[in-house]
Amino acid sequence: MPETMIPASPKTDTAPPRSALWGRALTVFAWLSFLSETIIIGTGGAVRLTGSGLGCSDWPLCTPESLVPVFEVQGIHGLIEFGNRLMTGVVGIIALVVVLLVLRRYSGKRGLVRALWFAVGGIVGAVLTYFLVTLVSRLSGAEEAPLAFPFATGVLLLAIIAAAVHSVRTTAARRDLVTLAWIVLAGVVAQALVGGITVLTGLNPFIVGFHYASSLLLVCVTAAFLVRLKTAPGPRERAVPTWFAIVTHLTGLVLAMTILFGVLTTGSGPHSGDADVLRHGFDATVLAHVHSWPGYILAGLVLFLTIAAWVLRLEPRRWLLVLVLAILVQVGVGVWQAREGLPPVLVGIHMVLAALSAATYTVVVLRLRRPVPAED
Numbered sequence: 001m002p003e004t005m006i007p008a009s010p011k012t013d014t015a016p017p018r019s020a021l022w023g024r025a026l027t028v029f030a031w032l033s034f035l036s037e038t039i040i041i042g043t044g045g046a047v048r049l050t051g052s053g054l055g056c057s058d059w060p061l062c063t064p065e066s067l068v069p070v071f072e073v074q075g076i077h078g079l080i081e082f083g084n085r086l087m088t089g090v091v092g093i094i095a096l097v098v099v100l101l102v103l104r105r106y107s108g109k110r111g112l113v114r115a116l117w118f119a120v121g122g123i124v125g126a127v128l129t130y131f132l133v134t135l136v137s138r139l140s141g142a143e144e145a146p147l148a149f150p151f152a153t154g155v156l157l158l159a160i161i162a163a164a165v166h167s168v169r170t171t172a173a174r175r176d177l178v179t180l181a182w183i184v185l186a187g188v189v190a191q192a193l194v195g196g197i198t199v200l201t202g203l204n205p206f207i208v209g210f211h212y213a214s215s216l217l218l219v220c221v222t223a224a225f226l227v228r229l230k231t232a233p234g235p236r237e238r239a240v241p242t243w244f245a246i247v248t249h250l251t252g253l254v255l256a257m258t259i260l261f262g263v264l265t266t267g268s269g270p271h272s273g274d275a276d277v278l279r280h281g282f283d284a285t286v287l288a289h290v291h292s293w294p295g296y297i298l299a300g301l302v303l304f305l306t307i308a309a310w311v312l313r314l315e316p317r318r319w320l321l322v323l324v325l326a327i328l329v330q331v332g333v334g335v336w337q338a339r340e341g342l343p344p345v346l347v348g349i350h351m352v353l354a355a356l357s358a359a360t361y362t363v364v365v366l367r368l369r370r371p372v373p374a375e376d
Contacts, residue, residue: 022101022104022105023105025101026098026101026102026105026229027229029094029097029098029101030098030222030225030226030229031226032094033091033094033095033098033184033222033225034219034222034223034225034226034359036087036090036091036094037091037184037215037218037219037222038219038352038355038356038359039087040084040087040088040091040215041212041215041216041219041351041352041355042348042351042352043083043084043087044084044211044212044215045347045348045351045352046080046084046348047080047081047084048208049344049345049347049348050076050077050080050344051077052076052077052078052080052081053081053198053199053203053208054077054081054199054202054203055069055075055076055077055078055079055080055081055082056069056078056081056082056085056199057199058199059149059195059196059199059200060149060196062078062081062082062085064144068082069081069082085195088188088191088192088195091188092185092188092189092192095181095184095185095188096185098181098184098185098225099115099181099182099184099185100112100115102174102177102178102181103115103167103171103178106171106173106174106177106178107167107170107171107178111167111170111171114163114166114167114170115163115166115167118159118160118162118163118166119159119163121159122155122156122158122159122160122163123156123159125155125156125159126152126153126155126156126159127152129148129151129152129154129155130148130149130151130152131148133145133147133148133151133152134148146200149196150193150196150197150200153189153192153193153196154193156189157186157189157190157193160182160185160186160189161186163182164178164179164182164183164185164186167182168182173233174233176228176233177225177228177229180221180224180225180228181225183221184218184221184222184225187214187217187218187221188218190214191211191214191215191218194207194210194211194214195211198211209263209264209266212263212351213259213260213263215355216259216354216355216358217358219355219356219358219359220358220359220361220362222359223359223360223362223363224362224363224366227362227363227366227367228366231366231371232371233371234371234372235371235372236369236370236371236372237369237370237371237372238368238369239314239315239316239367239368239369239370240309240314240315240316240368241312244305244308244309244312244314244368245368247301247304247305248305248316248364248365248368249365250301251298251301251302251305251361252361252365254294254297254298254301255298255357255358255361257294258291258294258295258298259354259358261287261290261291261294262291262350262354264287264291265287265288265290265291266347266351288338291334292334295330295331295334296331298327299324299327299328299331302320302323302324302327303324305320306320306321306323306324315367315368315370316363316364316367316368319360319363319364319367320364322360323357323360323361323364326353326356326357326360327357329353330350330353330354330357333346333349333350333353334350337350
């Protein structure tokens with residue numbers, strides 16, 4: 001009996017397509033970017049709350065003679081401050097990877113190569129600026145050039161902005177993701193520059209407050225990137241009634257006021273970052289009460305929006321539930337720290353919770369609109 005020949009079944013390629021791999025990598029690093037931006041608020045708070053703001057007395061070096069802290073001279077404060085500087089590098093590397101992944105996926109190899117050329121130009125320009133400013137300072141008789149690195153960082157930041165504008169203009173798909181990714185990278189570089197200015201100005205409380213507020217905004221941008229990454233592209237329509245959208249945006253204004261007065265309150269309190277740093281000069285006790293007023297109003301508005309969203313079955317109801325819980329915990333921590341005399345641990349938790357509350361509010365606002373159905 002002749003053998004029956006059974007044709008071999010073709011091999012099935014179970015490997016995911018390359019675009020899916022790029023998408024998974026982008027999702028992973030987008031989450032890492034959000035987490036690192038949140039963590040650096042905690043490490044920055046630790047610098048301030050432990051009195052380590054001038055643990056590294058110079059910038060970008062830790063001391064005029066050393067890049068890293070000398071434990072015998074600076075002790076634990078130098079290690080804490082330098083650790084926060086290292087965290088800035090981690091945040092920057094992750095933000096850069098997100099930009100490269102976004103460009104590779106939505107702009108192709110050509111868009112990625114162009115961005116790399118901008119990067120090379122920015123680095124070369126920054127190096128030339130550094131040596132030029134140093135040379136001018138030496139010719140003028142100065143032994144040091146404290147402005148060399150800030151000017152070099154500024155040149156690098158300008159190159160990033162130019163690359164961002166070019167990428168957004170030349171990318172046809174998902175310009176929203178490209179824009180948000182570049183904003184985070186430029187923001188990290190700008191934050192490094194502001195951090196250096198903070199040290200060089202001896203921890204000026206207004207600059208320190210701006211430094212924190214900018215970090216909080218970057219947390220919100222990374223949260224927005226995560227939301228948009230999982231949202232279908234194309235035109236969008238309002239998913240809630242007009243009155244609900246208006247009240248939501250008014251809530252955002254109250255949230256901003258609460259954070260602003262919180263920054264001013266901390267800037268007038270005992271946690272200056274160093275024992276010899278002068279504060280704002282405002283009455284911290286009065287500011288603490290002023291800070292609490294919009295905080296209570298914020299809690300009431302968020303609670304109202306949450307109840308209304310669940311009754312009407314509106315799109316952002318689940319995230320509003322998260323937000324109301326975060327605000328209530330934030331209020332509880334705020335009252336607790338005030339009664340306990342502002343212990344550093346509670347103040348640090350309060351700072352991180354403020355950033356997470358702002359990020360959650362950002363998600364709520366983005367849920368006010370939804371993609372238009374394909375048939376429309």
